[in-house]
Amino acid sequence: MSASEDFLSLTEEKEVVAAIGQAERNTSGEIRVHIEEHTEKPPLERAQEVFFQLEMEHTKQRNGVLFYIAALDHSFVILGDVGIDQVVPKDFWDKTKDLVLRHFKEGENKAGLITGILEAGEQLKLYFPYDAATDVDELSNEISRG
């Protein structure tokens, strides 16, 4: 089993993907999760790289959000696109990040991701409300593994 599957099994992955779908019914923001084993780069820099590799800037309102994990490094980054940065307070992701990390520390990786994703949906709702009539699933909900 790879470190990425050790972090989140393929069965657990389905529940996380479902949570992304649920969160995206609160907001037009688009959430993705990327899990890899290790990076030599600073986690934020690597998260930015993955963001563009996944073409996550291709949303109308530039409101994509990446949950980036390097499993062996115990690195975790939440990276929102520029459309989000322009309208939210600077510490916008801190609470969500803390929530996720508390679970990760207990080894509850699936619960951490689901909680964080749903929380992100709630947080984004205020700035980027969901519109059932016009919403498009702009970015896949599938988890990306490196």
Ligand code: CA
């Ligand atoms: Ca959408």
Ligand code: CA
């Ligand atoms: Ca999506």
